[in-house]
Amino acid sequence: MQNTLVSAARSESVSRTPVWFMRQAGRSLPEYRELRAGTSMLESCRTPDLVSEITLQPVRRHGVDAAIFFSDIVVPLEAAGVAVEIVPGTGPVIEHPVRTRADLERLEDLTPDAISDIAESIGRVRAELDAKHPDTALIGFAGAPFTVASYLIEGGPSRNHEKTKAMMLGDPELFSAILEKLGRMSATFIDVQLTAGAQAFQLFDSWAGYLSAADYRRFVLPHSAAVFSSLSHHDVPSFHFGVQTGELLPDMATVGTDVIGVDFRVDLADASRRVPQGLALQGNLDPAMLFAPWDVLRPRVEEIVRAGLAHDGGHVFNLGHGVLPDTDPAVPGLIVEEVHRISSEILGS
């Protein structure tokens, strides 16, 4: 039986709008905080017991239509031998940033052997989903080349990406070589997940929204497109998302993805007009709205369900950015029920 999420992503007819939440597995869940206590983020991401349990927690609690594989954008880097630490409250910190051709040459390719634990984690999640939640899809995950490059070049999270942009403009050949290598790394990371049983994947370009459309097209889009292209033989639906990407939406939609995630700032009906016909949309409830009372949140959910159904390429309900850590863990489940109820009613199923 084909999963509802997979059908919607393929722009096929569905009986209800599928729904999941970016960062649904994470700090907003007390059971996650309990499980993670005393274990670092990167160690958690490499421990199949923890990864599978954390990935499944929101499936059990919220009844979402998809599990998103619990990992981090820098996991492939670490697996390839890069000295990286995720510092709580800061983010990933890279011990030796990559800023020269010599730095790049020291960066090893990622081999599937180095992430056999990832395959094992995926297998465990799929086994439980198949047994207990057969209509819930497992979405694989990796960071897009530009976003991973920004961490590598800056040496950590950056609000302004000045070193990355300076290299992009000042040494476009080196910049391109870095993104090419990181694109291969992301593709390998996703390939292992798909081979082990993930039924879809999302490529996150967290920082693309810090580029103008012209720069995105010239310096970034070809490298993201290469990732999608190299995974096309898997014949699974692909998702692409970046925050603050209203201006980039028409370009990001041409990267070779089946579903394009829409930032919460963009009106979904506008997004529908900005993307090529037949592409599915994902999104785009503002995660901060989950802090509003249910009687004002509910109509917002309905509005997005209706706008999504009005789009002729399919719609996957999601937030327009990740679940915020202080979110009441009871709220996502209410949204799932409401999305299912309204969409089933409209679709007459």
Place this chain on the structure above:
Amino acid sequence: MQNTLVSAARSESVSRTPVWFMRQAGRSLPEYRELRAGTSMLESCRTPDLVSEITLQPVRRHGVDAAIFFSDIVVPLEAAGVAVEIVPGTGPVIEHPVRTRADLERLEDLTPDAISDIAESIGRVRAELDAKHPDTALIGFAGAPFTVASYLIEGGPSRNHEKTKAMMLGDPELFSAILEKLGRMSATFIDVQLTAGAQAFQLFDSWAGYLSAADYRRFVLPHSAAVFSSLSHHDVPSFHFGVQTGELLPDMATVGTDVIGVDFRVDLADASRRVPQGLALQGNLDPAMLFAPWDVLRPRVEEIVRAGLAHDGGHVFNLGHGVLPDTDPAVPGLIVEEVHRISSEILGS
């Protein structure tokens, strides 16, 4: 003689494109860091000797067409008796956040008497500009009601504004009453600056870009419009800007401002099509581009000058966000010269 910046802002013909930089007065200048050493941000903002000197530093160094009054968004709050501290590396922290009707009632209005030092600072800047830089305009400054409200409601800087948005949706009457009071405060703060000699003003809505266009129109726009309306008798050009406001541009352009600042993500030619005819544009070089080599930065500057001159409502060259702290202090001056050179050449003057 009418200043070039004032002419451009009024969509009148000019002999060259005027240029200034948001946050031109600040941490990127060694003379600023020296002057500020040992003095807190809020104390600096209330000391006319320091304010006038800091405001004038970039005029002397970069040869910009405008000085932007050195202050901070929370200065009016502090002057009205709110316990607020600007914590280095964090931002403004409010001791008692405003979250209830009773909290709001305790918030005093700002009286001009409470900011006589601001009038004095403006007077000093104008005296030196008149004497030494008669073609350099002085732009006054205040935060827009939504941005100030977010600090007050959250209790400090917030990446997601969840408390602010929850109140906006959950208690729109209280939210509106807070923005109304803060709008009066911003208007008083600017009024004092204009009365003391500022020749234009910019209302900064730093956080507006975190709202959808529909929410911006309904909950925020009327309060920003009230600020512009209450200052219209001054007959000086007004500027409005917020970062990440591509989606909001058509709405922000109707707030009653003469010039609309464009975020660096938005193509200036697109911006020209999104705003009502006759409105001047300001912007929009990516501040991170100032870290690129001059031979790639220079054509970017030229591109923006040309796009600005192609817009029929006037153009003020600026960044599409503030100067970054690590910017080489020699670069803004090079940009000023280049903007003047190219625009003069094109305009045949």
